[in-house]
Amino acid sequence: MSFAVNFADIQSAAKRIADRIHRTPVLRCAHLDALANRQLHFKCENFQRTGSFKFRGACNAVMSLTNDEARNGVVTHSSGNHAQALALAAKMRGITAYVVMPTDSARTKCAAVEGYGGQIIYCEPTLVARETTAREVLDRTRGTFIPPYDHPMVIAGQGTIALELLEQVQSQFHTLDAIIVPLGGGGLISGIAIAARALQPDIRIIGAEPETVCDAAKSKRLGARQPATGAVTIADGLRTALGDLTWPVVRDIVDSVVTVSESEIKSALRLVYERMKLVIEPSSAVGVAAAMGPLRDRKDFQSAGVILCGGNIDLDSLSSLVKASR
Amino acid sequence: MSFAVNFADIQSAAKRIADRIHRTPVLRCAHLDALANRQLHFKCENFQRTGSFKFRGACNAVMSLTNDEARNGVVTHSSGNHAQALALAAKMRGITAYVVMPTDSARTKCAAVEGYGGQIIYCEPTLVARETTAREVLDRTRGTFIPPYDHPMVIAGQGTIALELLEQVQSQFHTLDAIIVPLGGGGLISGIAIAARALQPDIRIIGAEPETVCDAAKSKRLGARQPATGAVTIADGLRTALGDLTWPVVRDIVDSVVTVSESEIKSALRLVYERMKLVIEPSSAVGVAAAMGPLRDRKDFQSAGVILCGGNIDLDSLSSLVKASR
Structure with a gap:
């Protein structure tokens, strides 16, 4: 098997970003272990810089650029965590991040991008407008x-999570039989699968998806990549479909993709708040919900890592989602 | 100086409770460092079993009992974190915890005590009723x-936090010049002061108190123990006055006690939620608020530990407190 990224790329990424990222802690919770019927090790990327794992990939991509490439800055379109991550990575490199965002983006997200020094270019809230505007910005700024x-350096950056997680769990004298990963575009699970399989070939890599946007589960089942369902979910980071680089990884070395309902996601959010005292966003809760729901009775693995991929949710939203879970 | 607890008691406590408590992580936050104008190391006792540091002291006290003493169970009156902590410690020892709680206690707190196997005895919500009822329960159960x-084994248990914190910060190749500790009855700060001073005699130990219930600050200033002010604060864990055993420690080896306003506490709660992705209760926020407010310009120490003493706050309450801080 040959993917766009290999283990050596992930090891290089780890060296490249080591001094710029947080080595996030791995936490345990006896109550959630009981509910999931196995030992869980939670990797807290909600504590990562900019509040999500996206900073690893963005940082690796930005730091990999030659000085010539970097000079004119970096461009993306995103209304989510990648925007903030790229803004901070660019700031660290001393270059400009141009972020195309739809006019209906949440004000707090725009403020965060600007807070990290990013330059926002607003566009109409359609995919066509986003792409057209991004192309204009690229032409103008070069x-x-x-x-x-869907970018090798981004995937390699996300893979560094698995290097840390396996090392941290081992240093606690535990072993990991599986890693449960929220799955949207597949950058996170691809990096993790490539790294973890290299270190521990028999490890299970399991994707977790909201059932309303189950394109990856369907792709695995049919053996053919499916487009985004276009449906909505509170786990807004997971609405995207698999990419050209991530689909082969999900197809070939991800063991399975399980789905959870919106109400399971809300219950998991509430449990993590009440029992772990952690703020996580709904996308993170998808992995937790999978551990307690569809994966609870799986006998083919004992302990599991669970990636808490981000924590960017304002208190009002969290409060109303959790209320709705009662 | 001779206090009710010495360093050897705290070392014994650490051994006694090691397998039963969580060794809680120490987290950093660049944004809060900037606001506090120094390096802060947050000791996350909000992740401790039962959601607060109280489990350390309760566990040490319960595990120190002889079999004869333990046989008839343990008794306390508390509507707060000590109740849950004692219930779990007793459960671990296989004995009963009898907890006297006022009839107007929050339903969630009663549920938590019962969830840990504690037996609740309800009483009228007055101090007299609590004490009378506790005496009846003691007579009945022996x-x-x-x-x-205000108990040597409880204070010794809380002191174990300082052993861990100093070791954890050193293992990160940092040093601690001070520890900032929320101050109510003084059990937490007494244990920490005795342990930290033994390991590092020049360390600053600083108490943080809500200004509405500033009996400890006033006691220090006047050199004489003051009664509880009887006023209210959102940091409900800190309303109690100093005890017979804790006052001498606060008087003799706590460097200073600073106070913060209710609005400073709310802002700190919000910041820790938004920037650290942590759930903390208002009492924990008092230490954070002190670091950013009254201690910000202190030049006599550089880095500081901040004890996040607990995380027991329901999402509705947190949400409305944080709303009020805007």
Whole structure:
């Protein structure tokens, strides 16, 4: 098997970004272990810089650029965590991040991008407008486009999570039989699968998806990549479909993709708040919900890592989602 | 100086409870460092079993009992974190915890005590009723009374936080010049002061108190122990006054006690939620608020530990407190 990224790329990424990222802690919770019927090790990327794992990939991509490539800055279109991540990575490199965002983006997200020094270019809230505007910005600035997931350096950056997680769990004298990963565009699970399989070939890599946007589960089942369902989910980071680089990885070395309902996601959000005292966004709760729901009775693995991929949710939204879970 | 607890007691406590408590992580936050104008190391006792540091002291007290003493169970009166902590510690020992709670206690707190196997005895919501009822329960059960803070084994248990914190910060190749500790009855700060001073005699130990219930600050200033002010604060864990065992420690080896306003506490709650993705209760926010407010310009120490003492707050309450801080 040959993918766009190999283990050596992930090891290089780890060296490249080591001093710029947080080595996030791995936490345990006896109550959630009981509900999931196995030992869980939670990798807290909600504590990562900019509040999500996206900073690893963005940082690796930006730091990999030659000085010539970097000079004119970097460009992306995103209304989510990748925008903030790219803005901070660019700031660290001393270059400009141009972020195309739809006019209906949440004000807090725009403020975060600007807070990290990013330059926002607003566009109409359609995919066509986003792409057209991004192309205009690229032409004007001659910057480098950094997409949110379908990019070798981005995938390699996300893979560094698995290097840390396996090392941290081992240093606690535990072993990991599986890693449960929220799945949207597939950048996170691809990096993790490539890294973890290299270190521990028999490890299970399991994707977790909201059932309303189950394109990856369907793609696996049919053996053919499916487009985004276009449906909505509270786990807004997971609405995207698999990419050209991530689909082969999901097809070939991800063991399975399970789905959870919106109400399971809300219950998991509430449990993590109440029992772990952690703020996570709904996308993170998808992995937790999978561990307690569809994966609870799986006998083919004992312990599992669960990636808490991000924590960017304002308190009002969290409060109303959790209320709705009662 | 001779206090009710010495360093050896705290070392014994650490051994006694090691397998039963969580060794809680120490987290950093660049944004809060900037606001506090120094390096802060947050000790996350909000992740401790039962959601607060109280489990350390309760566990040490319960595990120190002889079999004869333990046989008839343990008794306390508390509507707060000590109740849950004692219930779980007793459950681990296989004995009963009898907890006297006022009839107007929050339903979630009663549920938590019962969830850990504690037996609740309800009483009228007055101090007299609590004490009378506790005495009746003691007479009836012949159990052992374990108060929330003014008890050598409880203080020794809380002191184990300082052993861990200093070791954890050193293992990160940093040093600590001070520890900032929320101050109510003084059990937490007494244990920490005794342990930290033994390991590092020049360390600053600083108490943080809501200005509405500033009996400890006033006691320090006047050199004489003051009664509880009787006022209210959102940091409900800090309303109690100093005890017979904790006052001498606060008087002699706590460097200073600073106070913060209710609005500073709310802002700190919000910042820790938004920037650290942590759920903390208002008492924990008092230490954070002190670091950013009254201690910000202190030149006599550089880095500081901040004890996040607990995380027991329901999402509705957190949400409305944080709304009020805008």
